[in-house]
Amino acid sequence: MAKIIPFKAVRPTRDKVSLVASRSYQTYTQAEREARLDYNPFSFLHIVNPGYKYAREITGEERYALVKNRYSEFKEDCVFVQDETPSFYIYKIVDREQQVFHGIVAAASAEDYEKDVIKKHEDTIEYRENIFKAYLKTVGFNAEPVLLTYPDNNTIASIIKTIEKERAEFEFTTTYRDTHYLWKVEDDSIIKTIQQEFEKMKTIYIADGHHRSSSSCLLSQDLKQNNPNHKGSEPYNYFMSFFIPESELRIHEFNRLIKDLNGLSKEEFLIQLDAAFRIENRGKIPYKPSKKHHFSMYLDGDFYSLYLRKTNYTFENSLDALDAQLLYKTVLQPILGINDLRNDNRIMYLNGKKDTVNLKSSVDSGEFAVGFGMVPVTIQEMKQIADDGLKMPPKSTYIEPKLRSGVTIYEF
Structure with a gap:
């Protein structure tokens, strides 16, 4: 009440x-x-x-x-x-x-x-x-x-x-x-x-x-x-x-910008990504994902689509199914070494109201090595996570x- x-x-x-x-x-x-x-x-x-x-x-x-x-x-x-x-x-x-x-x-x-x-x-x-x-x-x-x-x-x-x-x-x-x-x-x-x-x-x-x-x-x-x-x-x-x-x-996503590849070469990074995602190089044309568990990535002048290999990832609760959490568990933490999403100065967040071009220009400037985009959280996802007593990663929503x-x- x-x-x-x-x-x-x-x-x-x-x-x-x-x-x-x-x-x-x-x-x-x-x-x-x-x-x-x-x-x-x-x-x-x-x-x-x-x-x-x-x-x-x-x-x-x-x-x-x-x-x-x-x-x-x-x-x-x-x-x-x-x-x-x-x-x-x-x-x-x-x-x-x-x-x-x-x-x-x-x-x-x-x-x-x-x-x-x-x-x-x-x-x-x-x-x-x-x-x-x-x-x-x-x-x-x-x-x-x-x-x-x-x-x-x-x-x-x-x-x-x-x-x-x-x-x-x-x-x-x-x-x-x-x-x-x-x-x-x-x-x-x-x-x-x-x-x-x-x-x-x-x-x-x-x-x-x-x-x-x-x-x-x-x-x-x-x-x-x-x-x-x-x-x-x-x-x-x-x-x-x-x-x-x-x-x-109105819920928009927050995209992620990372300053470096954690000591990996571009090729080494892509090979490690391949374990969790089907990767397709989309070239110079801006790509924006349209489905849950699909991500865009901008790296070294090219856009990529990343589709989650669901056989390699377990959804144990509503938080696990959240794309911001999924990206953290499969890429940001294990590959790029970002453990503290709130305080690590290697990561920056760009609200999804801004065009994909903003993500591209941030990487092209040299300030960041790679950028990731995702689809927005739904109100149903947000409510379910709250009902389950769970907490989203920081900057999961721009509302x-x-x-x-x-x-x-x-x-x-």
């Missing part, structure tokens, strides 16, 4: 939302960040990069305190205003390719995360969890929702469709040519109906934001233990999420939609 609650979002004013909204900090190049910081005083990047004001890099607790200060200044200057009534927020994105995403911004339950009502499919790294927990504890807000997905629901879909006929609170287009819309839902009867529909759901799934949800849960546990008057209704018992139906989730930071903010 999934529990979601409305909350009083802190939001930019209508005239400034397009200036405030930003992508995740890490997705900008240095030149892009500097341009936005130089010429847009309202960008949310000023909050998450407070050292810009002092022309130096600031880290750790000092940075967290300054983030809180910059956020307070945005509120004092009325760039941000808090809603008076707890609300759900209908959020719609139409991307540059005319894909449409509809969902609900609400607060998800940390207890649901602990009890596995909210299921995970990806491992988290402890030190990253603790860093983000410390950050949240100092700043006291969350500005980027965790992406959660739920089974398609006709009642919720009908409510969203009806509300979207009204004038949106926000409507803005980004420089990426994605158009964002937001509607505020404060009608008690509508809120109750949405909550009742979620209560019927046994499980919902994290699509994107495993570290953010895990850190929020750790913070909830800390604050609960240190609050002698804990009641369970405190804001720290929840974390901001964007709930999207499963049918609208859309990607929300902007600073459009709705959850304080605790």
